[in-house]
Amino acid sequence: MRHLLAAASVVAFATSAQGAAPAKLTDAQRAATHAMFEHVINTPTVIGRHKVPEMAQYVADQFKAAGFPEADIHVLPYHTESATTGADETAALIVRWRAEGTPKAKPIMLMGHMDVVEAKVEDSTTDPFVMTERDGYYYGRGTIDMKDGIVGVTQAMINLKAAGFKPKRDIAVLFTGDEETNGIGATKGASEWLDLLGHPEYGLNADGGGGGVNPDGSPAGFTMQSAEKTYAGYTLTVRNRGGHSSKPRKDNAIYDLMHALEKLEAYKFTPMMGPTTRAYFQGREKQEKGPLGDAMRRWLANNADTEAADFIEASESEVGLTRTRCIPTRLFAGHADNALPQLATAMINCRIFPGVDPNAIKSELERIVANPQVVVTRNDDRVASLGSPLRPDVTGAYTRAVQALHPGMPVFPEMSTGATDGRPFRVAGVPIYGTNGGWVVVPVDFRAHGKDERIPVQSLYDNVVHWQLMLRDLAGK
Amino acid sequence: MKRAILFALATCLAGAATAATDPRTVPTQLSPEWQAKTRAVFKQAIEIPSVHNRGQTQKMAELLASQFRAAGIPDADIHIMPYEALPGDNTVALIVRWRSPKATQKPMLVLGHMDVVEAKREDWKFDPFVFREEGGYFLGRGSSDMKNGDVATTMAAVKLMSQGFKPNRDIIFFYSGDEETRGVGATLGATKWRNLTEAEFGLNADGGCGGYDRQFRPIGCGISMAEKTFQTYFFTTHNPGGHSSRPRPDNAIYDLTDALEKLRTHRFQPMLNETTRGYFTERSRQEGDSALGQAMRRWLANPGDGAAADEIEANPLEVGLTRTRCVATMLEGGHADNALPQSAKATVNCRIFPGVQPKDVQAELQAMAGPKVEVTPDPNYIGEPTPASPVRPDVLKAVTAAVQHFHGKDMHVFPVMSTGASDGSFFRAKGIPVYDVDGSWGISPDDERAHGLDERIPVRAMYDDVLHWEMLYKALAG
Secondary structure, three states: OOOOOOOOOOOOOOOOOOOOOOOOOOHHHHHHHHHHHHHHHOOOOOOOOOOHHHHHHHHHHHHHHOOOOHHHEEEEEEEEEEOOOEEEEEEEEEEEEOOOOOOOOOOEEEEEEOOOOOOOHHHOOOOOOOOEEEOOEEEOOOOOOOHHHHHHHHHHHHHHHHOOOOOOOOEEEEEEOOOOOOOHHHHHHOOOOHHHHOOOOEEEEEEEEEEEEOOOOOEEEEEEEEEEOEEEEEEEEEEOOOEEOOOOOOOOHHHHHHHHHHHHHHOOOOOOOOHHHHHHHHHHHHHOOOHHHHHHHHHHHOOOOHHHHHHHHOOOOOOOOOOOEEEEEEEEEOOOOOEEOOEEEEEEEEEEOOOOOHHHHHHHHHHHHOOOOEEEEEOOOOOOOOOOOOOHHHHHHHHHHHHHHOOOOOEEEEEEOOOOOHHHHHHOOOOEEEEEEEEEEOOOOOOOOOOOOEEEHHHHHHHHHHHHHHHHHHHOO | OOOOOOOOOOOOOOOOOOOOOOHHHOOOOOOHHHHHHHHHHHHHHHOOOOEOOOOOHHHHHHHHHHHHHHOOOOHHHEEEEEEEOOOOOEEEEEEEEEOOOOOOOOOEEEEEEOOEOOOOOOOOOOOOOOOEEEOOEEEOOOOOOOHHHHHHHHHHHHHHHHOOOOOOOOEEEEEEOOOOOOOHHHHHHHOOOHHHHOOOEEEEEEEEOOOEOOOOOEOOEEEEEEEOEEEEEEEEEEOOOEEOOOOOOOOHHHHHHHHHHHHHHOOOOOOOOHHHHHHHHHHHHHHOOOHHHHHHHHHHHOOOOHHHHHHHHOOOOOOOOOOOEEEEEEEEEOOOOOEEOOEEEEEEEEEEOOOOOHHHHHHHHHHHHOOOOEEEEOOOOOOOOOOOOOOOHHHHHHHHHHHHHHHOOOOOEEEEEEOOOOHHHHHHHOOOOEEEEEOOOOEOOOOOOOOOOOOEEEHHHHHHHHHHHHHHHHHHHO
């Protein structure tokens, strides 16, 4: 579940000292990357299709073929299920690349997820589960969320091993199989699989971070995710006696539900600011000279300036960053076309500001719809997400890797509006940083979960190099 | 599909305050000889489980055909027509022509259906396909919908034939085999088999018009002669969608929500036709000085009085009778809990006022919903608008005379518009006016068990119905 920076900027941060130009991929490495990416995109790892174990085994086989010992590669089948997202037999993959000699520190975890959101052929221009290369892009479900990250991490480790790199601390890979739905893999990772992972000091999540370039090719910025909103689902339910549709009743379950959604559409949650978003907006306001920058400056100066926060929230680049947001994502109602509905439900997807209790949001939704006929229930039992402290070693390594590939590219800390597998680790005391190196053209390529998801061809290969740089920097010294 | 009497009248019922007799205890006027004949055929009819897919409708057709044959109708005028109703449901229709030796008028059609709705033994107190007489009732599936009408229309004809009655016009009997499911028989009857069914008008036995309340006061006899057109539309919205963590200003569900909020308060233009005018005239009399009765009188005096029509439409007894109505019945939208919806769809079921074109309703809905919503008709069923049948004085007079003969002057006869559809709609759509005029009756609401459990009909209602049809044949073809 991916958030990519949408900032449009012509003014870059002062760049750090330029290092040597990064090594490019060889033709053989490029071909291997392409082949792996095509294979995983063409594997439809949507919940209910039972394809995640197949993908986990495939990725495991890539590690084995590259010489990682079989004893350190674990395909872990598990069951995932919830009332609203369906059920599946899925799997996680854990790979431990052990340090040479005595490790200098606790392991670094590299995270990602192998599952993708549903995509329907009829809603897409080309079959979302057949990778298609066109106009400088790879198209397909999962191209940016986040099979690019799976391939980036995996191919980087394979390339480093082939180059003779020996990590000074363990690197532990955790690829889960239900991040888009129930997050059970991450919960297990943060508890019963911690031994296999070697109790990592922190995690780098390929399902976070990343950057953007403007349509004119100028840098927009990269972000490092250090906080995330809490993902929580709610259901609005309306029941009615129903009856024959030739005799419409005054009260109607569908109309009651629609009225509740109209109220939700008009509602604005109270603006909030946390340490990560403060640092983010402090960086962003330097880029923005116009009215958006003015609003950021006003809001930073006065957190009570709701009008400024509303202006920021309304911007396409900043949506979701100033407060909790809730949006209806699914509707179900009725049982026959000639019968009045007896039941109407809407799924409400909320992204809750870090630190806010999802139960408080349930009460707030009840106040918003203000109709006892509309019953609000929670779809999950998630607890409030927490931010991770900004570590100089990680921010430094990430900034160096980004700027090695994209000279002059500004880098910001970021609160992700999407939930990631990082949440249970953060709650369990393992800081998580979203540090992927992929990039897209903003905002036209923001298509995660949407129609015709795509990634620029060069971004896929840059990301492999990015992860090589990150691992050399953080595990090679 | 039987239209139940939809209104239970309040105590203000004019002229009915006198001590009422239980109509079930009044002796029938049918002779014991014809009671026995009628009972025997009715018993056989009930015990044929002519439910869809059971292949029993042929037996039902043969039972009725044998009555006509025995009464002297030549084989050449008896047609058992096989056809497929629901896929795989092979059923039949029966078409019988009782020829006039010297016809002076165009033929008259008598309509009925031989199929019944499914009934399960475990749901009923007794076997629904074993005929019973108990407590002044005949019981069994089809006893009120509508093997009673099949038997009454047939036995009345047979009885008249035995008396040497010669009609002055051909009387054509058309009994379909799938009214309760698809109406394919009626469709064929109105089109492909038209050479056998061509008639000036039709009398439908599927729909008893009369009834009494629990205090045995007559609640009137509504003759259905118009019906609304059934048409479902889909409201569909599309959106690029995206990640639900980054809400877009536009959203497929909100676009649909906006359209349905408009639909909730949208009111189509009130309309009156000859049928509903007759209906509201009678209803305003029944309602007396109540607010509803006054609104009816205001609207009848001035059909442009939209406020009066709105007041009538808002009454649960009258809903759907003053105009086209459309209501949202189903919703689906989105594809994942954590993705902005790329599409959302509402099913909107419309009952269109007779004579109004479904495409005009579509255009009105589209204009209401706005450009973000696509309004399309359900491709699986394109409704054909049916004109209201003209109020024929001869039919109204004959039915009134027959009904009041059995039930007295307090049983008022008036036209009604049905909000659902029956076999009659297929003939109306193809130019044959149809009137639902069966003489069966019951106690409302206790005897309204069509499609339901422990279906029944008062014994007297069954027997008098034979005489009722006899009177209609004589009045309209004598």
